[in-house]
Amino acid sequence: xxxxxxxxxxxxxxxxxxxxxxxxxxxxxxxxxxxxxxxxxxxxxxxxxxxxxxxxxxxxxxxxxxxxxxxxxxxxxxxxxxxxxxxxxxxxxxxxxxxxxxxxxxxxxxxxxxxxxxxxxxxxxxxxxxxxxxxxxxxxxxxxxxxxxxxxxxxxxxxxxxxxxxxxxxxxxxxxxxxxxxxxxxxxxxxxxxxxxxxxxxxxxxxxxxxxxxxxxxxxxxxxxxxxxxxxxxxxxxxxxxxxxxxxxxxxxxxxxxxxxxxxxxxxxxxxxxxxxxxxxxxxxxxxxxxxxxxxxxxxxxxxxxxxxxxxxxxxxxxxxxxxxxxxxxxxxxxxxxxxxxxxx
Amino acid sequence: xxxxxxxxxxxxxxxxxxxxxxxxxxxxxxxxxxxxxxxxxxxxxxxxxxxxxxxxxxxxxxxxxxxxxxxxxxxxxxxxxxxxxxxxxxxxxxxxxxxxxxxxxxxxxxxxxxxxxxxxxxxxxxxxxxxxxxxxxxxxxxxxxxxxxxxxxxxxxxxxxxxxxxxxxxxxxxxxxxxxxxxxxxxxxxxxxxxxxxxxxxxxxxxxxxxxxxxxxxxxxxxxxxxxxxxxxxxxxxxxxxxxxxxxxxxxxxxxxxxxxxxxxxxxxxxxxxxxxxxxxxxxxxxxxxxxxxxxxxxxxxxxxxxxxxxxxxxxxxxxxxxxxxxxxxxxxxxxxxxxxxxxx
Numbered sequence: 001x002x003x004x005x006x007x008x009x010x011x012x013x014x015x016x017x018x019x020x021x022x023x024x025x026x027x028x029x030x031x032x033x034x035x036x037x038x039x040x041x042x043x044x045x046x047x048x049x050x051x052x053x054x055x056x057x058x059x060x061x062x063x064x065x066x067x068x069x070x071x072x073x074x075x076x077x078x079x080x081x082x083x084x085x086x087x088x089x090x091x092x093x094x095x096x097x098x099x100x101x102x103x104x105x106x107x108x109x110x111x112x113x114x115x116x117x118x119x120x121x122x123x124x125x126x127x128x129x130x131x132x133x134x135x136x137x138x139x140x141x142x143x144x145x146x147x148x149x150x151x152x153x154x155x156x157x158x159x160x161x162x163x164x165x166x167x168x169x170x171x172x173x174x175x176x177x178x179x180x181x182x183x184x185x186x187x188x189x190x191x192x193x194x195x196x197x198x199x200x201x202x203x204x205x206x207x208x209x210x211x212x213x214x215x216x217x218x219x220x221x222x223x224x225x226x227x228x229x230x231x232x233x234x235x236x237x238x239x240x241x242x243x244x245x246x247x248x249x250x251x252x253x254x255x256x257x258x259x260x261x262x263x264x265x266x267x268x269x270x271x272x273x274x275x276x277x278x279x280x281x282x283x284x285x286x287x288x289x290x291x292x293x294x295x296x297x298x299x300x301x302x303x304x305x306x307x308x309x310x311x312x313x314x315x316x317x318x319x320x321x322x323x324x325x326x327x328x329x330x331x332x333x334x335x336x337x338x339x340x341x342x343x344x345x
Numbered sequence: 346x347x348x349x350x351x352x353x354x355x356x357x358x359x360x361x362x363x364x365x366x367x368x369x370x371x372x373x374x375x376x377x378x379x380x381x382x383x384x385x386x387x388x389x390x391x392x393x394x395x396x397x398x399x400x401x402x403x404x405x406x407x408x409x410x411x412x413x414x415x416x417x418x419x420x421x422x423x424x425x426x427x428x429x430x431x432x433x434x435x436x437x438x439x440x441x442x443x444x445x446x447x448x449x450x451x452x453x454x455x456x457x458x459x460x461x462x463x464x465x466x467x468x469x470x471x472x473x474x475x476x477x478x479x480x481x482x483x484x485x486x487x488x489x490x491x492x493x494x495x496x497x498x499x500x501x502x503x504x505x506x507x508x509x510x511x512x513x514x515x516x517x518x519x520x521x522x523x524x525x526x527x528x529x530x531x532x533x534x535x536x537x538x539x540x541x542x543x544x545x546x547x548x549x550x551x552x553x554x555x556x557x558x559x560x561x562x563x564x565x566x567x568x569x570x571x572x573x574x575x576x577x578x579x580x581x582x583x584x585x586x587x588x589x590x591x592x593x594x595x596x597x598x599x600x601x602x603x604x605x606x607x608x609x610x611x612x613x614x615x616x617x618x619x620x621x622x623x624x625x626x627x628x629x630x631x632x633x634x635x636x637x638x639x640x641x642x643x644x645x646x647x648x649x650x651x652x653x654x655x656x657x658x659x660x661x662x663x664x665x666x667x668x669x670x671x672x673x674x675x676x677x678x679x680x681x682x683x684x685x686x687x688x689x690x
Contacts, residue, residue, distance in 0.1 A: 158503040161634060161668075168638030208553075208590075211632045211664070212614035213649065245553075247592025248617045269557035272593045287556045289506060293513030304558065319556070323506075 007069045007136035008198055010281050010313045011238035011261050018341040019306070019314040020068035022138075023331070024263075025321030026061040027073045030328065033060045044089040045081075048074050054123040055130060062135060064328075065335050069136040069315070070127065072192065074120050076142025076203055079185055080151050082113035099154035099162070102170050105177045110184045117188055121195045128196030136199060139192030143204035143243075144181035144222035148174070160209045167214060175217070182222040186229035193234050201240040201263065202226065208245020208265075215249050220256045227258040240283060244320065254279050266319025270308040281313035286334070288318045294330040299343055302334055306342045352414045352481035353543055355626050355658045356583035356606050363686040364651070364659040365413035367483075368676070369608075370666030371406040372418045375673065378405045389434040390426075393419050399468040400475060407480060409673075410680050414481040414660070415472065417537065419465050421487025421548055424530055425496050427458035444499035444507070447515050450522045455529045462533055466540045473541030481544060484537030488549035488588075489526035489567035493519070505554045512559060520562070527567040531574035538579050546585040546608065547571065553590020553610075560594050565601045572603040585628060589665065599624050611664025615653040626658035631679070633663045639675040644688055647679055651687045 006020045028034055037057050041047045047054060058073040077095050081087040088096050128137055149163040150156070167174045189200045207219040227239055242263030243253055250272065254262055264273055264284035276282055290301040305316065316338050322331075337343060351365045373379055382402050386392045392399060403418040422440050426432040433441050473482055494508040495501070512519045534545045552564040572584055587608030588598055595617065599607055609618055609629030621627055635646040650661065661683050667676075682688060 164632070164634045165638055168635055168642035169640070171642075208592075208612060211611045211630075211635075211646070212616070213645070214632070215612075215614075245592075245612075247553075247590075247612055248595070248614055249612075250593070266556045267553060267560075267590075267592055267594075269560075269593055271557070285556075287509070287559070289509045290513055290556075293510055295514070297513035297516075300558070301556070 004134045005068075005136045005198060006134070007315055008238065010315050011199055011240070013280055013313050015311065015313050017310050018339055019310065019316045020136075021316040021335060021338045022067040022069035022071065023061070023318050023322050024071070026065075026067060026071065027057040028322055029324035030322055030326040030331070031060055031064070032328075033064075044075070045087065048078060049119045051119055051123040051126055054120070055126050058123070058127055059130060062131065065331060067135070069138050070131055071138040071140060071201070072120070072124055072127065072197070074123070074140070076140075076147055076205075077150060078117060078120060079113070079141060079147055079181065079188060082116035083108050083110060083184065084112075085151060094156050095150060097150060097154045100151045102166065102173050105173050105180075108177075108180055110180065113184050114187070114191070117191070121191050124192050124195040124197055137197050138240075139189055139197030139200040140203060141185045141188055141200070143202050143207070143219065144178040144185065144226075145210075145218040146204050146206045147181050147185070148177055148218075149206050151177070160206050163206075164209065164214070167218060171217075178218060178222040179225065182225040183229065186226040189226070189230055190233055193230070193237050197237075199238040199240065199260075200230075201242060202259070204241070204243045204246075206245070207243040207249075208247065212249065215246070219243055219246070220253065223257040223259065231258070242283075250276060261313075261315070263317070264319060268319070270304060273309055274312070277309060277312035277314070281315060282309065283315040283317045285317070285319040288320050288323050288326070291318065291330050291334060292323050292326050294327065294333065298330060298333060299337065302337045303343045306338065310341070349479045350481045350543060351479070352660055353583065355660050356544055356585070358625055358658050360656065360658055362655050363684055364655065364661045365481075366661040366680060366683045367412040367414035367416065368406070368663050368667050369416070371410075371412060371416065372402040373667055374669035375667055375671040375676070376405055376409070377673075378409075389420070390432065393423060394464045396464055396468040396471055399465070400471050403468070403472055404475060407476065410676060412480070414483050415476055416483040416485060416546070417465070417469055417472065417542070419468070419485070421485075421492055421550075422495055423462060423465060424458070424486060424492055424526065424533060427461040428453050428455060428529065429457075430496060439501050440495060442495060442499050445496045447511070447518050450518050450525075453522075453525055455525065458529050459532070459536070462536070466536050469537050469540040469542055482542050483585075484534055484542030484545040485548060486530045486533055486545070488547050488552070488564065489523040489530065489571075490555075490563040491549050491551045492526050492530070493522050493563075494551050496522070505551050508551075509554065509559070512563060516562075523563060523567040524570065527570040528574065531571040534571070534575055535578055538575070538582050542582075544583040544585065544605075545575075546587060547604070549586070549588045549591075551590070552588040552594075553592065557594065560591070564588055564591070565598065568602040568604065576603070587628075595621060606658075606660070608662070609664060613664070615649060618654055619657070622654060622657035622659070626660060627654065628660040628662045630662070630664040633665050633668050633671070636663065636675050636679060637668050637671050639672065639678065643675060643678060644682065647682045648688045651683065655686070
């Protein structure tokens with residue numbers, strides 16, 4: 001059965017052309033059916049913690065586009081939420097938390113995180129029952145650094161200055177926070193795998209704001225720690241690492257962390273991506289704004305990726321989550337080109 | 346005389362150790378004397394357009410720290426201002442302009458830009474007279490893409506989505522805008538050189554948000570066009586390119602644009618920087634937040650750069666402008682370590 005899941009085959013290093021396709025944030029506001037469910041649900045977090053609703057929105061893009069992978073609908077900040085930090089999603093502002101004080105880090109209590117996150121695990125369990133056999137089910141979580149940036153700043157910032165200053169001023173406490181997050185997040189992914197996730201993705205959305213020495217400390221080591229902890233129990237489950245914005249530091253990231261595959265943001269040049277593909281599967285990396293714009297910007301962007309990366313193990317995806325104002329017809333057009341293996345000349 | 350200007354020697358490819366040092370935005374709010382002059386001046390733009398005041402703040406960091414280079418005090422947005430676009434600096438919000446409509450691009454009139462920018466040129470002229478002989482005087486402007494992102498969005502944005510969408514939807518009009526900005530900006534730098542600037546820097550602060558194909562169109566080609574236009578008149582004046590956030594695309598940028606030296610942001614790994622140094626001088630790249638934090642984060646950051654890049658042509662600098670809340674004593678400490686050639690062991 002698993003042999004039919006083409007995303008899994010590609011994660012294992014096989015080439016499959018036309019490549020399998022899914023989109024980050026594919027269950028999202030660009031879909032009218034998502035907006036409808038969201039309205040019924042109340043808040044965004046209700047959607048995350050109510051298995052009926054989370055299953056429904058996770059399945060919506062699969063029904064509509066037949067994507068090859070389905071990613072659990074949830075949010076990276078459920079992990080600090082499970083550690084007892086407050087969390088709210090404010091319309092138009094994104095997530096808001098009370099910034100953690102440095103002296104609160106030692107008091108974070110992971111003992112009830114598992115119970116707290118049980119509704120998410122239940123969602124994974126039900127999804128595996130509902131998805132077509134050939135659809136790969138992906139679990140996910142945020143990487144420790146990215147989760148820490150929100151815990152420290154209390155909200156999104158353009159350059160994560162609060163977390164960088166915290167790192168520079170209190171390196172030992174930052175290390176403790178990252179290690180705690182790594183362990184809790186790894187255990188969370190293990191439970192997702194045991195509930196039916198075929199593979200997992202670790203989102204390090206803010207790894208691009210660090211210098212090399214800090215990247216090693218904050219991004220590489222914590223993710224390596226997670227991979228090691230997961231592999232002890234599930235040595236064969238593929239793990240996709242997505243160090244968004246890592247630039248030149250993408251080179252060596254797979255080897256240093258042990259992740260199976262690399263998610264590439266849209267700023268990764270396709271020539272560099274070809275080099276990275278020599279080490280295993282890559283996933284990406286269309287600029288989501290090409291999908292918003294449509295027309296030749298979309299056609300050329302999709303085709304370039306197929307031409308330049310189609311000879312190796314490739315999972316077609318965006319270089320970041322789909323934008324809420326993306327026209328559904330542009331997604332249809334993208335899927336059409338990818339399924340055709342490129343533009344017809 | 347020029348032979349004493351060590352920054353110029355390094356830009357020419359020579360190694361000088363301990364390396365020369367200056368800081369991006371070194372005339373800035375972290376200095377009490379700057380804040381004092383700024384208060385007298387009224388608005389930020391008054392400072393830019395009043396040679397007496399602009400000369401004064403440009404000289405302040407030279408007097409205090411004896412930096413090896415002095416950079417003209419001005420702003421990258423004086424160029425669209427000179428093209429007739431409105432511009433204001435709002436406290437705490439940064440620059441604000443009326444977003445340009447696509448149909449206004451063809452109507453931009455460069456004929457009065459030269460006259461409009463005369464006060465800036467006068468500032469350069471006076472500076473060369475006032476600076477110590479051994480201090481290299483740097484002129485600068487924004488790169489066409491970065492200037493265009495502000496003209497299109499009307500303000501700073503985290504990912505320049507408005508300009509990227511503009512590019513994808515109206516590629517011909519974007520090309521026209523970038524070419525116009527390239528020509529006006531090149532002429533502006535030529536006048537700075539003729540007024541006494543020893544070298545010039547082109548700031549492309551937002552080159553990191555583009556995919557490879559767009560980077561070539563928006564960052565590489567317009568800067569190459571500028572370099573060609575400047576070199577026709579001043580073939581020997583060094584030009585520093587600073588494609589902030591370009592990541593892997595730093596490789597090849599010097600060759601493709603023709604710039605003499607590369608300004609490196611703090612996310613450039615020192616191993617990559619060493620490779621780039623093989624092609625000529627590099628400048629950078631301390632994380633400005635290490636300078637805010639001080640302590641071992643500062644000491645180690647400075648020392649790493651000296652150890653890893655000190656064997657080649659290096660101009661020590663930050664990887665971005667100095668932050669307003671940087672303690673002056675931390676700048677003193679940084680200068681002390683650099684002048685000593687590293688930490689004493």
